[in-house]
Amino acid sequence: MKGNDMLKRNVVTILIILMTILLVSTNIYAAPKSPAVVISEYKIEPEEISPGENFKIKLTLNNYGEYHARKVKLTLKDKVEEEIQDMQSGEIQSKEEQxxxxxxxxxxxxxxxxxxxxxxxxxxxxxxxxYSSPNMKPGNYNLVVSLSYMDSNGKVYTEDQIIGILLSEKESIKVLGKGDYGDISIGEEVESTINIVNNSITEVKGVTVSVEGEGQNNYTEYLGNFNSGDFDSYTFNTVFDKEGKKNINVKVSYIDGLNKNTEIEKKIKYNVKSGENIDNSNNKEEGNAFIRFIKGLFGF
Known part of the structure; x- marks a missing residue:
């Protein structure tokens, strides 16, 4: 008899434990007995934006509650910390988040x-x-979405939710200069120049120039950091020992305001000829010019 009583008590205890677990888990996963509006997703178009550009923010609002949310109001704001000064002394008394x-x-x-x-x-x-202000620096910015809504009984619910916006930097460095040096002679040393300009509003670091071409036309030089508006000229010599159309690739690498490694490339063209071919082409151009002059003079 005692054995049966013990068995019954154990069964009852196990049933109570199971019922308790079931009730707790039901409470955990049940939807709130009220409206519960949450920004479940947001998208920024285009995905990459820079200071001074237009863009869209698409917010998806999901009501996870058991009741309808009525008169939903969204207000988009920045978080700005303002200093509160004493009117008499001018000293800062406190900082208030506006x-x-x-x-x-x-x-x-x-x-x-x-x-x-x-x-x-x-x-x-x-x-x-x-529209993002052109005076903003590249980086991550938070926007506050203030939500307010009410249920069917008129009870008002309010809360702030935050979304992040990453402002990328436009191409910070511009590489300017002549892109085609035309006809040159085999073995002729040609001086080529590029101008490197930082047209961003932030400093760029570790500016390095690499010149890549056939033969001995390969150079690398470290130029350092460029503040906003800084520029520098870089000059290098090229020599070719074979005829044909040749290209030199000039690569400028740097670290932008977001600590992102960036590389831009400029291609410079050369048309390498023998000295005899260049003389013939020059004579031909001069002859063509003389013929055009005669034709124009006599109205042909």
Missing amino acids: VKLNNFSPINQSNVKYISLIKADKKEEVVYDL
Whole structure:
């Protein structure tokens, strides 16, 4: 009898434990007994944007609650920390976090959007057209999306959610200079020059120039860091020992304001001829010019 009683007690205990686990897990995974609006996804188009460019933010709002969310209001803001000064002494008393849209400007709309209803377990999409200030530096920026909505009883729910925007840097370095040196002679040493300009608003580091071509036309030189607006000229000599159309590739590598390694390339062309061919082509051009002059003089 005692054995049966013990068995019954153990079975009852196991059943109670199982029922408790079932109740707890049900509570964990049950949807909230209220509307619960969350930014479940957002996309930025185009994916890569730079200061001074237009772009779109597409927000997907999902209501994970059991009740409909009504009169949904979205307000897009920056987080800005402002210093509060004492009016008499001028000393800084405290720092207060203000929310306003400084670095990004809405285009043909305000920073406030409305959705009349997001049903339970449904989603809606909101699109902002924005312009990034050209004075912004490349980097990651946070935008605050302030949400407010109410349930069917008029109870209001508010919260702030944050999304991130990465501003990339436009091509910081420009390589300028002559791209075609025309006819040159075999064995002639030609001086070629490029100009390197940092046209970004940030410093670029580790600027290195590499010249790549056939034969002995290969050089590498480290030029250092370039502040915004800095420029430098780089001159190198080229010599070719065979006829034909030749190319020299000039590569400029650097580290931009986002610590990203970047490389740009400029191709320079040369038409290598023997000295005799260059003389003949020059004489031919002079002869053609004389013939054109005679024809023009007599109206032919």
